[in-house]
Amino acid sequence: MLQKLGLIIFIAAFGLFIGTLGMNNYTLTDEILEKNFKEEALFDAKIELASMVDQSYSNSYTFTNELSEGIKQLNKVYNAQQAWDKKIYEDTILSIVKSSANGYLVDNKGFMFFLTFGMAIFGALLFILPEAQKPAGIKNNGIYFNPAMTRKWLGICIGTFFISFYIALYFKPQYIANWTMLIDPVSKLINGGEASRWFMYGFLYTISVLVMGIRYIIKYRHSKYQIIRTLSIMFFQTCIAFILPEIMSNLNLPSADLKNMWPLDYSFFFNYRLDKLLTSGAFGIFLLVWGIALFVVGVPVMVYFFGKRWYCSWVCGCGGLAETLGDPFRQLSDKSLKAWKIERYLIHGVLAFAIIMTIGVLYTYFTGSYTLLGFIPTESLKSSYGFLIGSIFSGVVGTGFYPLMGNRVWCRFGCPLAAYLGIIQRFKSKFRITTNGGQCISCGNCSTHCEMGIDVRAYAQKGQDIVRSSCVGCGVCSAVCPRGVLNLENAETDSRIMIAPDVLLGNLMEK
Amino acid sequence: MQHVVIIGNGISGITAARHIRKQSDCKITVISGETDHFFSRTALMYVYMGQMKFEHTKPYEDWFWEKNRIELKRAWVKTIDFEEKKLYFRLPNNIDKEAKIGGSISYDKLILALGSTPNKFGWKGQNLAGVQGLYSYQDLKSLEETTPRIKKAVIVGGGLIGVELAEMLHSRGIEVTFLVRENSFWNTVIPPEESTLISRHIKENHINIKFSSELDEIIGDENGQVKAIKTKNGDEIECQFVGLTVGVNPNISLLKVPQGNMIGREKPAFVLGVGGIKLNLGILVNEYLETNIPDVYAIGDCVEHENPQKGRKKLEQIWYTGRIMGETIARTITGKRTKYQPGVFFNSAKFFDIEYQTFGQVPAELPEDTKTFYWEHSSGRICVRINYTAENQAVTGMNTFGIRMRHEVWDEWISSAKRIEYVLENLSKANFDPEFFKQHEAEILKKYNTETGSSLTLKSKKGIFSKIF
Structure with missing residues (x-):
């Protein structure tokens, strides 16, 4: 009874969460353009977007779409002119959309946060907590009758939502601008500023790990191993991945997720990050040394003693989400010999890709030359890795496919760090x-x-x-x-x- | 090339086939009317409860059989001509829609792995719709068909399959009444303390368990569908389903021939079945698993051992013995005549949330020359019993509920007759619980010390760091 109520509250809150996407009115003003465009592009923008300025839009999609089209035109021109520095990226569009918004959501962020996130968490907990009254022990009854967990209609719906979410997050964040707005109150509290899309993602991620972590602990509460392991995941996600980097940047230090490491953190050796660390004094050097020591010394030593689990199912953020939010889908992974063969080619292929890409990036960093060995273009290596592996594989496929291929699609088929940890686990x-x-x-x-x-x-x-x-x-x-x-x-x-x-x-x- | 034909694709038949293939190149055919492929019978309950799909119960992928040149034939055997070394298949008919093949097949060596079948003791109404046992794939199918419409079920017979069936039906929200002939659960097999512990746990899971109750008759309605049962105490219990789980018996109807009127005759040690094969409760085999007919062997549940090893039963219808017989017969078939020699007895089960393991001999009633030590945790859900000889304190058997123990260690302790004190001092070595689980060895030892006035101390602790470094 209580559980049904919880489910209804959760669905209502989730529905409202989706609904917030269309909630605002939008008016683009010259001030907004001036605030968001670099001087050299501002003139072009004012001309290109002239028809939009001071118009009131009640449909968020129309507004965002028109704006995106306009900026696409601008970028086309800049591309043709090879004026790379003038180009406008998603974050700018997102920021324009956010600034142009007005209406109920903008005025009542805190209340709307409560109605969406607050009620969704409340509903979910109401659904989850009563399970603790049943006898402890393995209870997987009925999972194969559940349309969410067996690739039936509900599973496909959930998968579609995840996939759309990741595509929007990585490539078209302007369409989910209102969601970042919902999180503004939290962001203000933690770092004083408005929420970026990554802050919004981090918050959503952490909430998922925490709420579904509680579910997992209740489900496996007869096993102390499972309880401790899940608490560990929840701790690392909340404190080390989410809060600590915010504190670092509040202190004007370079922020970093201290548990993330190369090659999962594939941009660790990218020039802008190296530069930042090298120019940030002792703390920057510490982060650089820590980051390298983690995978050079930490991985072999810890895997030797404990296996790769010390990272993959105790510490890692991707693993953390898989173990908590993904737990209801674990049975969907393919057990066939064929899947194992594909897995070995893919995951080691990605590891090789990550290594070559990083060598290329470092080569460019130190020599200034953009071609490795005379024929490998390091920049396109870098950008294609970011797009194919960093965004599509780990995000869109990795999490989006939870309800279709199980909760460890990324960890099993794609993660280069898992491949590296795995080689040591297998042999030593x-x-x-x-x-x-x-x-x-x-x-x-x-x-x-x-x-x-x-x-x-x-x-x-x-x-x-x-x-x-x-x-x-x-x-x-x-x-x-x-x-x-x-x-x-x-x-x-x-x-x-x-x-x-x-x-x-x-x-x-x-x- | 000799042709080995195996009837039955359960654990015994398939283990035999796999091991014969490992050791020889002969032609192997496995015949089953039940399913196309080997599946784990013990997992049928999980399919019904929605934990797994039937596909998941298959221990080998479907390509495995062709790759290993094990030919599978889906058919029911009608009869066997041992003279001609030929099997005849049942023609397809209405009762067996899935038996597609007619005709016959010849063999050089024949292994009978026919399994067993649920007991029915001639109750009135035992063939009504809604009355069934739980053993085969077909039983699962009929359970799936029958039970969505029902609210109340009665299970007759307090054994392992009975508890499983209770758990299954309960998982689908069906109200279960469990009739147990004895006055405590499974107390013909396990000692009273363990029996009490499990009885309590079954009740905890909202199963209405009625002890000292026997089925008298099953009452049907006008459509031939069960509507109630009557116990011997005269109670009538309304139900739409009756699960008969009063044990199994060897599935040898294929080999039986009419024996005429047995009334007044003394029960013979055996009768002759089809082609003169010696049968009693099961197919009689010697210590080499040979029947009385040349080149015909029997393994698994359908077997009755003429001369079982000391301490072992004539019929031992469990997964593990089936597998051991399969391993053994493969040696014989491939040229090295080998005796069936199971080692230290072991078995396991799970009652709702409580796991049970047993090693060696722990009979329900303590033999005269044996002493026993029993410890139970204050939660009433965990216990350990160790039996040992009065004469030289050598451990002879162990029961554990709620603590996982290492098979290898107990096998060694029992077969080398380690003393109880040694075992208790080193009990941590046998601990197979996951990391971070609470260990109870110190408490167990303390109880023994108190009871016997000894002052033993733990020799080792499992602790995570002692194992890493």
Whole structure:
């Protein structure tokens, strides 16, 4: 009953959240243009957008669309003139849209924030918390009857929403300007300024991890491993990824997500970031050294002792979202041998791409030359990586496809850091998932609920340890096993059983 | 090239096929009328509860069989001619719409892995619509068809499948009444303390469990659909579904021939079935899993051992023994005649949220020469029992509920007759619970010390850092 009410409140708040996109009126003024355009482009802009100025628009889409078209025309001209410095980017358009808005939402940001985010969180918690009254233990009943979790209509709707959201966020943020407005009160509180699209994204991300983290903890509350691991994810997302960088920039320091590292943080060695760190004194140098030490020393040492799980399912932001918001979709990952083959080509391909791209970027940084080895154009390498991997793969596909291909699409097929961590886990680590003698009954719960698409059962039923580069150590196979067969363990590297025994434990027949 | 034919694609038959393929190049055909591919029978419950799809219960992808040259044939066997070494398939008919193939097939070696079938004890109304057991894929299908329309169900028989069926129906919001003949759950198999613990847990999950109740008859309505049951105490319970889970018996109807009037005759040790094959409750086999007919073997649930190993039963119808027989018979078929020699007994189950493992022998009633140590956590959901010989304190068996234990360690402790004190001092070595789980070894040891006046101390702790470094 309470849960139904919670669901209704959540859906209403979510509907209103979508509705806010069309809530404002818009009037473009000369002042706004002057504020947002560089001097050299202002004259052109005033001419190009003359028909819009001082007109009142009640439809946000018409306004945003007309504005975007106008700016597209301007950019066309600048492209033709090769006047790169005059070009206008999404953030400027977003800022114009925001400044032009007026109406109920603009005047009542705080109240609207409460009605959308506040009520959505309240509704979600009302839906989630009563689960704690049921007996603790694995309860996956009915997930295959649920249209959201089985690629049925609701799953497709959710996927479409995620995909549209990411496309708008990365490429057309002006269309979701009102959402950044909703977050302004929070942004003012934390850093005194208005919310950028990335602040809005970070906030939404953190809220998702926290609310769905609570859901996860309740669902797996019989397992201390799952509780501690999820608290860790929630902590790293909230404090290290979201709040700490804001504090840094409040203190006028270069801000950084201290747990993010190259090659996942693919722009770490980009010239503008290196310049910023190198010119920011001791703290900048610290960030540079920290960032390099993390992947040069931190990764091999930690993976050797604990497996890649120390990062992928305890610390990482992408992993954090996958484990919390993505948990309802974990069973959708493809377990076939074919999927495994594709996975290995793709993920190692992306790692190679990231390495070559970074070498190119650093080569340009140090030599000033824009062609590596005489034929590799470093700038287009950089921009195509950013577009294809940074935006499309990790965002649009990585999260957008949760309800279609499972919650670890990016981590499994695309993340170059996961590939790097995985290589060490596979060849030099104490970590493995052990199989408990001959006790497997081949039921398949482990494989079904493995988010990385590992056919865990294939190992368990022949008494072989699971040593796979992709395993993120979430521990769910062990949790769902009805016979206590699987356990995540660290022990001597050479004690991992890599070759299945001839017959399983429990058979004393003569050899 | 010899042709090995296996009837039955369950865990025994498939294990045999896989191991024969590993060790030889002979032609292998596996016949099943139940499904196209091997699936895990134990996972049918999860399909019904919506945790998995049927596809997920298949331990091997569909290409596996062709790649390993294991031919699969979907058909029901009608009869076997052991003289001619030939199987005849049932023709397709209305009852078996899925049995497509007629005709016959010849074999050089035949392995019977026929499985078992739910017991029905001749109750009045046992064939009404809405009355069924839970064993086969077809049982799952009929359960899926019947139960969406029902509100109340009665389950008869307090064993493992009974609890599973109760959990399944309960997950779909069906009110379940559970009739158990004994006065506590499963107490013919597990000792009273464990039985009490599980009985409590079943009740905790809102299953209406009625002890000391036996089914008298099942009452149908005018459409031949069950509408109630009557117990021997005379209670009538309204229900639209009756689950019969009073154990299973070897599925050997294929081999049986009419035996004439048995009344007044002493029960013989065996009867002869089709082609003279020796049957009793199951297909009788010697320690090599050979039947009395040359080149015909039997494994798994359908087997009755003529001379079981000391301490083992003639019929042991569990997943693990089926698999061990499959592994063993493969050796024999591929040229090395090998005795069936299961090691230390082990089994496992899960009752709602409580996992159960057992190693060695822990009978319901304590044998005279055996002592027992039992510890139960204050939550009433976790317990450990260890049996040991009175004479030299060697451990003989262990039950654990709610703590995962390492099979390998207990196998070694029991087979090498380690003393109880050694086992308790080193109990952490057997702990297989996930990291960060509370460990109970110290508390367990304390109880033993108090009871026996000893002063044992823990020799090792599992702790996360002791394992990393």
